[in-house]
Amino acid sequence: MRLPNRPDQRVGPSLRAILAVSALLAGLLPAQVHAEFGLNLHAPATGLAQNIYDLHTLILWICCAIFVVVFVPMFFALIRHRKSKGHPAAKFHDNLAVEVVWTIIPVLILLGMAWPATSLVLSMKDTGKEDLTIKVTGHQWKWEYEYLGDDIRFMSNSSTPKEQIDGAQPKGENYLLEVDRPLVVPAGKKIRLVMTASDVIHAWWIPAFGVKQDAVPGFIRDTWFRADTPGTYRGQCAELCGVGHGFMPVVVEVVPEARFTAWKEEQKALLAAATANAGKTYELAELKALGEKVYTANCAACHQANGAGIPGAFPALSGSAIVSGDRAGHIDIVLAGKPGTTMAAFGKQLSDLDLAAVITYERNSWDNKVGDVVQPSDIAARRK
Amino acid sequence: MQAHTDHDVYYVPPPSIWPLVGSVALLTLAGGFSMLLGKMAAGPYVMALGAGILLVMLFGWFGAVIRESLDGKYSSQVDVSFRWGMVWFIFSELLFFAGFFGALFYARNIALPMLADSQLLWPGFSATWPSAGPGANAVPTPVDAWGIPALNTLILLSSGATVTWAHWGLQKDRQFQLKLGLALTVALGIVFIALQIHEYAEAAFTIRDGIYGATFYMLTGFHGFHVMLGTLMLAVILLRALAGHFTPGRHFAFEAVAWYWHFVDVIWLLLFIFVYWL
Amino acid sequence: MNTATDVADHHEHEHGAPSGIMRWLTSTNHKDIGTLYLWFSLFMFFFAGALAMLIRAELFQPGLQLFQPGVFNQLTTMHGLIMIFGAIMPSLVGFANWQIPLMIGASDMAFPRLNNWSFWLLPAAGVLLIATFFVPGGALAGGWTMYPPLFMQGGIAYDMSILAVHILGISSIMGAINIITTILNMRAPGMTMMKMPLFVWTWLITAFLLVAVMPVLACAITMLLTDRNFGTHFFDAAAGGDAVMFQHIFWFFGHPEVYIMILPAFGIVSTIIPAFARKPLFGYVSMVYAVASIAFLSFIVWAHHMFTTGMPVGGQLFFMYTTMLIAIPTGVKVFNWVATLWRGSITFETPMLFAIAFVFLFAIGGFSGMVLALVPVDIQLQDTYYVVAHFHYVLFSGSAMAIMGGVYYWLPKWTGHMYDERLGKVHFWLTAVAFNITFFPMHFLGLAGMPRRIPDYALQFAEFNMISSLGGFLLGASQLLFLYIVIKCARGGLPAGNRPWDGADTLEWTQTSPPPYHSFVTPPLVK
Secondary structure, eight states: OOOOHHHHHHHHHHHHHHHHHHHHTTTTTHHHGGGGOOOOOOOOOOOHHHHHHHHHHHHHHHHHHHHHHHHHHHHHHHSBBGGTTTHHHOOOOOOOHHHHHHHHHHHHHHHHHHHHHHHHHHHHHHSSSSSEHHHHHEEEEEEEETTTTEEEEEEOOBOOOHHHHTTTOOOOTTTTTSSSOOOEEEETOEEEEEESSSSSSSSEEEEGTTTEEEEEETOOOEEEOOOOOOOOEEEEEOOSSTTTGGGEEEEEEEEEEHHHHHHHHHHHHHHHHHTTTTTOOOHHHHHHHHHHHHHHHHEEEEEEESSSBBTTTTTOOOOOOOTTSSSHHHHHHHHHHTTSSSSGGGGTTHHHHHHHHHHHHHHTTOOOOOOOOOOOEEEEHHOO | OOOTTTTTOOOOOOSSSHHHHHHHHHHHHHHHHHHHHHTOOTTTHHHHHHHHHHHHHHHHHHHHHHHOOOOOOHHHHHHHHHHHHHHHHHHHHHHHHHHHHHHHHHIIIIIHHHHHOTTTTTTOOOOSSSSTTTTOOOOOOOOOOOTTTHHHHHHHHHHHHHHHHHHEEEETTOOOHHHHHHHHHHHHHHHHHHHHHHHHHHHHSSSSSHHHHHHHHHHHHHHHHHHHHHHHHHHHHHHHHHTTOOOOOOOOOHHHHHHHHHHHHHHHHHIIIIIIIO | OOOOOOOOOOOOGOOOOSSHHHHHHOOOOOOHHHHHHHHHHHHHHHHHHHHHHHHHTTTTTTSSOOHHHHHHHHHHHHHHHIIIIIHHHHHHHHHHHHHHHHHOOSSSSHHEEEEEEHHHHHHHHHHHHHHHHGGGTOOOOSTTOOOTGGGOOHHHHHHHHHHHHHHHHHHHHHHHHHHHHHHHHOTTTHHHHSSSOOOHHHHHHHHHHHHHHHHHHHHHHHHHHHHHHOOOOOOOOTTTHHHHHHHHHHHHHHHHHHHHHHHHHHHHHHHHHHHHHOOOOTHHHHHHHHHHHHHHHHGGGGGGGGGGGGHHHHHHHHHHHHHHHHHHHHHHHHHHHHHHHHTTOBBBOHHHHHHHHHHHHHHHHHHHHHHHHHHHHHHHHTTTHHHHHHHHIIIIIIIIHHHHHHHHHHHHHHHHHHOHHHHHHHHHHHHHHHHHHHHHHHHHHHHHHBBBSSOOOGGGGGGHHHHHHHHHHHHHHHHHHHHHHHHHHHOOOOOOOSSSTTOOSSSSGGGGGSSSSSSSSSSSOOO
């Protein structure tokens, strides 16, 4: 559980400091209260997460008990066996019996811990008998979801506006934990995720599910979850993956099965509509408007919203020779990326329309005044 | 106060400029290498400067050590220190190679089978060795273990024998046997390097050919580099033998280099088995 | 202990301390080189600490205030890299240089010139590392762990950092060989292995770990260098490589590295506690075995840093069990320290305060390590602030606070002056309190789901981050007091006498404070 979110960030710093101190004091209150102050793991939404939660609680209490057993004598000695109280120093420095006992007891405690942990590891690794398999691909800095067997595939981008990050707008309730298109899964079904990445290592993580799995480029790793309660569950990329690492949320919507079936149909209809529009010719303004959105979602993290890049790290697009030069060269670098750099091969990630839009936008924004319009068919022609 | 007859005073050298020169050399080398990698034109020159300083340092430092040794400043306790030092240095070198061998085993036994399991990404790929990975068009053709590599094994093993023969000569103060043995060892080392260069030139694959090319050239390359160093060190020892520096009782430098040479030999045997043969 | 003191009569040893800068540049004296190590590490501690202050400033509240994410990643990466390789490790080597010859009755280190080179390579590497902040693209930003393929995307700074780490590695290996040889070959007559002070034992084992794993790190980063520049494909799946392979090799180095940073700290604490409890260390033999077991286990636990990479279930279980086993020798050590305190005649000078805080706070870090050892719980907590809390409890309240305690303990011996006890206690309490304000809340942040290495965070994490930042600023500021106390002590103060701590019984206290430039020229006889 978490603190109540406050959409209004205009609370004064002094009030926030008071809140901060009271939250610290809350750490001294009993465990039931902890849960309300974001002091423990998320409320579990899957059986596995529940088991992890319980295992963690068990271990925590065992650790606390050992802590007391070890440090009560230490503080007793620190208080009573002081020179200032005239305590004379004893001379003993060995006791085999005691040393054997305090080696054996931890072994037994460890065995007690290892037992439940082992059975839980085995069930977490049991990805068989799944109801639905979804391929998850990590890209810098978005997630791609592909429903294997169904022809559904889409990107999931962060939808927190840049203005909120820069403090120009109040931060929303789900600041940094919101996406344009969440992963949608049916409730009560065993979902197997097969995970990979296109560029660097990412990690897909939903705390409430007890699932965190690295997405390793070129390899398939799998994991699973079964969430019974419909709702929206939020997490983040957990493996450092570059400048956008903190802005790569994972959002899963668990919906009743009937709703899921309907959602699948909607997706297929959307896809069909897009295919029908394949040969369509667009106006400059139309493409620029769409292109700006694509640019914000895919390009602005490195090349910046104003196209100026970050000197030394990410080249500027404004005034760039490639962007304002020959259109084939521009299309090629967007399609194929630049190996050995952060520049990804967007040909595999974006549709012809999105690519045409973003290239048109880049060629006609900031200092670039090329004036030409790149159509989806131009993109299709340059794909190998 | 008691007399410690078996503990001569341990020789603590006076202040020395050479360590500092060595640090400047490595900083210059690293700086120049960085410039080279950053495609700056001055890079190679700065590197050459660094290498030059390093060379001056090596001559200066080892020169001082040799002088001190000849002056009889090193007690038997100092000699033991040198032995421990060399043992642990060779141990660290062993672990350096262990890392690359680890990479080879991991690639063959873990990474490639896992890639073959990732059929969703690499349809039809199966784990074989040699392999340049699922993205490559062809499988690299390996070097035949029973050609040059087998010959090189023979050469290195013989060189291990000649250096031991030289050592026997030294122990019995037969200076000619010492010098001849060392000269033969150096010659065998040079032949080995020449054959290795020939093998590289003839090889049907390069360091760019996937995991096979990478592990092959890194392992054999670093080994070859160590053979070169070893040969150079042997040559220096040969020169010192010609100058009559060694006596049956005092010749740690000879032994250190001989240990090093045997270490290079052992690494080669592992290379022959795991890189060329299996 | 009965010692026969030395007389510097041999002509080879008549060269005293040279004057001026050359004394430091060309030194072959273990004390001077130890001092150089300690000052260097203090400088790096403040440099990397300043980076930490910038990190906490950015994280003071949600949103991007001070730094772009790319710069933030440079700050976290370089903070970690410099603290580990520039601050903690060199300071421990500084202790080794000063103390080992004095504690075993040796005249100097076994290889005095090599010793000087080991030190002077550090500033060379430091220059390269700090220079990376000023090259195009900025410094290393892929985390101190340098995981590929992210590492492949960096600029020239990444290559420079590899070369810097290579130089640091050469320095560490030569330093470690020197220490092992000194301990094995330079002990005074009568000082058998099992009579050595525990600090010397911990360093012997640490030096072994260094010689064993620094070359493995060299191997891993060499592969990064060739993958980046020379066309190899060790970490590229399409060519048959594997990015996770790097993590295996790196952590084969990395986990022993963790113990390299803590074992000498154990040694310092095991020296301080008996001195101020006025009672011999409890269970000396089991302490030695515990350190050796920890070192052995450190070679077979590495993949617990990688439980979320998706290794086979057998691997997860194996590394979980071996990791849990480490709790046993570590527990033995904590029990022994408590038993040493038991029925002692305890006083609370500054070194003792740091040592007790070490035992207490390091135990917290140990417990969170226990929690993280369990694969299922680790999968929730991997790469969260819980891990950040864990390793700061073992590295700051563990290593760094033990180092500070050691500095207070031996400063009188090193300088000949007593430090300001009142200020020392103020420094201790400020550090201990500020440390806990900074890092204890991070446990909650991690449990609640805040990933590490992010420049901006969701709103439910705001309160604890603010507390943490406030604590961090206090912690940083308190260390300026440490600097002041050390400088003040070096410049003057009450004379320390040979043995200012009445419970201290190791050989260095038989020497004057500060010890003569060449001590133990003739070895003492230990009975």
